[in-house]
Amino acid sequence: MHTVKHNYTTMPEPPRCTGSINTRELRFSRAMIFAIEEINNSTELLPGIKLGYQIYDSCASVPVAVHVAFQLSNGLDPVFYTSDNCSQSGMVMAVVGESGSTPSISMSRITGPFKIPQVSHFATCACLSNKQQYPSFFRTIPSDQFQADALAKLVKHFGWTWIGAVRSDSDYGNNGMASFLDAAHREGICVEYSESFYRTHPRSRIQRVADVIRRSTAMVVVAFAAFGDLRLLLEELSLEPSPPRQWIGSEDWVTDTELLKFSFCAGAIGFGIERSVIPGLRDFLLDLSPSKVAASPVLTEFWEDAFNCRLGKSAVTDKSVCDGTEDIKMLQSPYTDTSQLRITNMVYKAVYAIAHAIHKAVCQETNSTTQCDAFTRIESKELSLTTDSPDCFPCPKEFWPNAERDTCLPKPVEFLSYNEVLGIILAAVSVGGACLAIITAAVFYRHRTSPIVRANNSELSFLLLFSLTLCFLCSLTFIGAPSAWSCMLRHTAFGITFVLCMSCVLGKTIVVLMAFKATLPGSNVMKWFGPPQQRMTVVSFTLIQVLICTIWLVLSPPFPMKNLTIYKERIILECALGSAIGFWAVLGYIGLLAVFCFVLAVLARKLPDNFNEAKLITFSMLIFCAVWITFIPAYLSSPGKFTVAVEIFAILASSFGLILCIFAPKCFIILFKPEKNTKKHLMNKNQS
Template identity: 65%
Template structure:
């Protein structure tokens, strides 16, 4: 019971991680079994105290033979998952469980890694520069890709081999390994580090990439020659973003490697704006229905890109299920654990896969070492025997009940095509090679000194693992062109090759390096693609994997309710707003004097609008204005040439010529309303219009009064004529006009008209127009003109029944009627017309009223003068109606 309690204490000690706690508990039970035999031996002994002391020395695991071993002055441990599975043991809790045992197929690549460790140690032992005269030995174990076995193996590295077989009161530490290389899996490495860490035994892993292992507070003795997954996760996120994939699926191993690696990737992906449609976890131990469920999720997903952060064995079972019922082509993005694994390369559905891998390397002499396996060497190792029999499908020796053929010695490793003999893609193998040399250099620093240009080493010097640990932190060397050093977290500088799975001429797949990622470079230079990539469908076009198509410039993204940020609708920018980038989340408002183009991608200066001489409307109005002025001048010429005729003389020729002059000015002042407005033109157009029209109406009013006075003068005893002679007529015109001039002067002095850029009437254009300055001034000018026109109209109506032959009042009545009608309709038209049409309405009113006056008053006279001269006689004018 005491032993069981101690085993449980070990389990509690190992439970910072739940998984390790369970593994440790299983180990405690196994430990209880292993120690049971020793207890029985103790009972047979006469000295119980000696037995107790022996048990104290054997608390650290059960003796277990290594896969490979070599004697040496100093021993280095090695752990590699050379098998895929751990034998499942059924526990009935009535008897002790069976010892842990590996089972399943052999991972020949991991076997190659273990041989690389042995090769490196042999190479160091034959070196005259590194540890001369000192031999290194090794104990290499198989972890079966299983944390429980990794824990069991870890205890082997903490024991003195001699104390396992003799009763001693004090456990010796001289037999402990000085350092451990392995494991390839992150979870197994964590398990080992938890065990050997308290003994200060350094651990250098060639393939454990979990970012969690960089935490020196938890794993103070852990180093690795492969970069942390933190760098790989960032590189993978940038890779996905580089190709525009924002809608992806993810699959990870349900282990420390997969879960931590995927967590780092998802954090990096979120910063890059990448969304995940699904995230599934698997292990090779999952039941078939779980694997089928994950495969079905991949088949039904809309995401065409799958990022797999998995161990090769875990991905293997998923790919086998996907092969049964293939899904549409998926672009696989792989982590370094499987993207260069030759056993996974046989799955054609991964064609076009890309991912980051450790750079290729060359190790001189390694291939020859691998192939140098004699039958004697093979028979001496149960692991090599299993490999040989599996590779050549024969038995090294005839076994009872076995029907297989016996190996006859013709087997040739040269012709063997598997991961063990394939040295064309030495990636992780070089990480093992570098790890061995790192430990060797650390030991060299402790044992060797340079005396008289010669290196001398003391192989009898006792050194502790903690000393090797301290020296490993300072290691800095190069071997075969590859630099080896560790940062404060025990990590090397991150450098990856970008691998692409391309079809070859034999119909298979091969690894092709298409780019690089170097963490030591500046941010803009870390990622570099050098060759064309072959994609999942075998083409060269980058596949599209998005939840929503990109929003073009001129639109903005609106998130779909209840969906990730990568799922959105594209909505056109609102009026007056633009977006000039793809997938813009918002539109920007244009400055006041700018407006979006038709596509709403850029702000362009607003169209400036005013009544121009170059547009059709301006040309027409200018033509009518000039034509009206010319017509008025022609009329004046006709009347002047016939100024002595009765028609001209009878209708007050002086006022007629003054009226024609004012009408000419009215026609011409309309031209000031056309063209680009300025402060001066704004003041001129309104004042010129007001004064010329008052002058015109004053002349008409004078002519109307003259008509009335003329007929009043015919009444006996009337002396009206002398009160309204030529002098009085001039004074009347000047007086009425002076009032308008005075109003305009006051308007100009107090608050004159000015030019403005109207930005409110139209959103898309600027109206150049004249502001009134003082609306009161403008309406005073118009009101005064209207007052005179109404007064003139009333007088003309009063004189309309006088004899036709001597009467202009009827013509003036019609002219004033037209004049008043035009300006009455002008008011609503003026106030409601936008932009340049306001000016056009004003010009039209000026021209219409001016043409009304000239046609109504002067056309009949000119007609008589030019076409009816017989009526242009005094006799006719004096005739009766």
């Protein structure tokens, strides 16, 4: 780029190029025109539609490339489209280029947010594969990651373990060399030096790099550099002969015929893009009539530079006027050299890739004929359901993309079922607990006339065992796929059965207290808490919970819900609470009764009696409260189906705590210590 010093008193000049033309890049641009004309003349690809183009010279300069990118993003000058035959006035559908990685990165930063596809034929930096940073960047050339690994294996293959390294001080050179050095380290290759330079650096910087190469002991130099940069370094090295070096080249320069003039690079080895043949391209490149040349400033510059003459009055005065005898077929130039079409083929493929994408968007095949609508308004972000598409569409909420990210698959639905180990274990424990309660009730019924059963309020004991059976069985409603009825049943059944259980325990605790109060002289307190009052207490406490559950179900009942937020890759089928207030009111009421039972049991725990239930109730309430206090944080933090498992565990643990603490000691005496199940032992209050 032509550099100017700004005086800040006049408008700065627009950026422009200076120096000699790069005839290889000219061939690339002419190959693009060739491909476009081929497509426009095709009856199969985009029939009836003509592609237009504009070519910009970035001078391999980031500021100029950025300037061009802004022009493309803003839209072309609408004056250019004066005909009604153009449907996309001023709109750029895609960009072919840039050749360099650094300008491509700068352009992609600008065109990316506008979803303008950019297809590069020569930008190989591995960093450009990052779709998050460069969503609309594509290329027809492989990433440097592959080349770096291959170069390291190549060096290792020849047994060169002591090398030097030079690179372009650009995204291409720095990223490529970093990948190569990592690969070389893995291969056991040692690097004597690693130097960077760029074509715009002062000559002293390039001289310093040349001196490092001359003084080094490494006979092998790996150059991950752009052609324009390396040419300057080789010119500097040619000024002062240096010991022969084996050069290892990256694809940017190793196949460029212009570097053959440096004799010490004639034996360079490296990797190149596969050669190809483009039929008709050579004839197109050589078909330059004087009128075509004169109509293009770029071709005019090329012609004058190639034949050292001037066309008309545009040339400098020290050159002779071109007389028309100039024969481009006899010209030895990278422009005319089609023997190794490598990168040129990448340009050709880039144009066809864009054309095929537009074809799929605006053309339809019916009855073996193709119809294309030139006036179809397509968005540039639309070029498919394939890998590396510039704009992904999200799968529906209940679907999840496959590994290739090109198909949406239904998310698996997850809930605590009877078909998994956890569900089977919890169901088995629930049924086992219910059987244990029934067996205990059978033992009590078989010995219902024994002193230990009669002394501990047999009616409330049987009612408590019945409620415990229901508590164990209600946990089964939490297993299986949630439905509208199961969601309402599981929470209300759990709330009511546990309150029935707590009411029985509370009634038994009050009976213990009243019984010892009745032994005091002149006390007739038991007539105020006889069997009718005990039944009324149980019914009253239970009806309050029934009322709470009824209000909950009427106003905002629990309902089945597909939880899509906990896990992105699967659906959790669970019961939503409906009203959180209703759920915590049910739990809170159970907790209130449990605390009340615990306080009364603590007050009665030291009353003398061998069969005083207060001690047993105290232990059972301790376990009950401990289980449900730890349940709250575990419930709130457990994800998915484990929330249900935690609730079932709390139900089972508290139920087992009640049945084991209250009934296990009595069953042990009834079955294994019948000598203690006597009225004499019951009345012996001093015996522990």
